[in-house]
Amino acid sequence: MGAHNETGESMRHLLTDHPRHWRGFQYVYPVLSRRSEGLSIGVNLSIDKRCNFDCVYCQVDRAAPLPRKDVDLTQVRAELDWMLGWAASGELWSDPQFTDVPEAVRRLNDIAFSGDGEPTACARFDEAAALAAQLKNQHGLSSVKIAVLTNATLLHKPKVRAALDVLAANQGEVWAKLDAGTEQYHRLVDRSAVTLRRVLDNILIAGRTHELVIQSLFTKLHGEMIPATQFEEYLDRLEELVVAGCRIRLVQLYTTARQPAEEFASPLSDAELAHLEARLRERLPQTPCQTYGAVNAD
Numbered sequence: 141m142g143a144h145n146e147t148g149e150s151m152r153h154l155l156t157d158h159p160r161h162w163r164g165f166q167y168v169y170p171v172l173s174r175r176s177e178g179l180s181i182g183v184n185l186s187i188d189k190r191c192n193f194d195c196v197y198c199q200v201d202r203a204a205p206l207p208r209k210d211v212d213l214t215q216v217r218a219e220l221d222w223m224l225g226w227a228a229s230g231e232l233w234s235d236p237q238f239t240d241v242p243e244a245v246r247r248l249n250d251i252a253f254s255g256d257g258e259p260t261a262c263a264r265f266d267e268a269a270a271l272a273a274q275l276k277n278q279h280g281l282s283s284v285k286i287a288v289l290t291n292a293t294l295l296h297k298p299k300v301r302a303a304l305d306v307l308a309a310n311q312g313e314v315w316a317k318l319d320a321g322t323e324q325y326h327r328l329v330d331r332s333a334v335t336l337r338r339v340l341d342n343i344l345i346a347g348r349t350h351e352l353v354i355q356s357l358f359t360k361l362h363g364e365m366i367p368a369t370q371f372e373e374y375l376d377r378l379e380e381l382v383v384a385g386c387r388i389r390l391v392q393l394y395t396t397a398r399q400p401a402e403e404f405a406s407p408l409s410d411a412e413l414a415h416l417e418a419r420l421r422e423r424l425p426q427t428p429c430q431t432y433g434a435v436n437a438d
């Protein structure tokens with residue numbers, strides 16, 4: 141029983157603790173991701189923690205601004221090349237950090253552009269995307285996905301759209317954030333000068349060309365979950381996107397798994413999240429949905 145508990149705690153730690161800096165690496169880090177159901181190799185192009193969103197639930201502390209730092213693509217290449225080789229060889233699973241991972245999830249699922257800010261805001265995002273595609277194929281990992289976790293604010297930019305086209309030709313996926321259905325709630329939760337209308341328009345632009353995963357995080361604010369009227373507005377926006385031709389492959393509903401920078405943000409219970417899922421399935425029965433609760437979500 142004791143060994144079982146230790147393994148469970150180790151797995152819980154792997155699923156909830158996602159440090160962006162891994163053993164001296166600046167940009168690339170391995171994480172066990174429940175949403176990707178396997179190993180995800182993260183690429184953080186925002187090491188200066190700059191982002192055009194300031195989400196209340198984000199675990200990144202932006203209170204003390206860091207000096208702007210340009211991305212060193214040579215370093216990104218070196219780190220990603222090494223990490224992919226380590227994963228492809230299977231040696232990663234012998235590392236003490238991953239020895240307790242069950243066989244069922246001992247697989248490399250994706251390379252994910254995520255990290256401490258909006259990845260598409262990086263001036264060299266298109267080069268980094270092409271680099272990821274090149275390296276994964278070079279290591280015999282052509283079937284491994286490349287996911288871009290984005291707030292969708294810049295998907296209308298020609299360079300970003302071109303990068304998404306490159307990724308789409310290499311098992312790429314766009315995972316777009318949508319946390320609100322009204323401008324009021326968007327500003328309350330995402331705290332961005334970029335309007336919700338821009339986010340929705342960009343999701344539609346990308347979704348008419350590529351299949352999307354919509355990622356929606358809901359959290360309690362000062363102990364109160366999202367008002368029912370606001371969640372219905374959110375569902376209205378999803379329905380409008382689908383009707384307009386947005387190809388939504390999956391909606392992920394989840395809540396905070398790690399301690400947010402804002403203390404007034406706290407996770408929903410499994411029952412509260414299940415209630416939101418049931419309402420989404422009722423309103424959009426043809427749209428697949430998955431939920432990830434506070435304990436095991438990534």
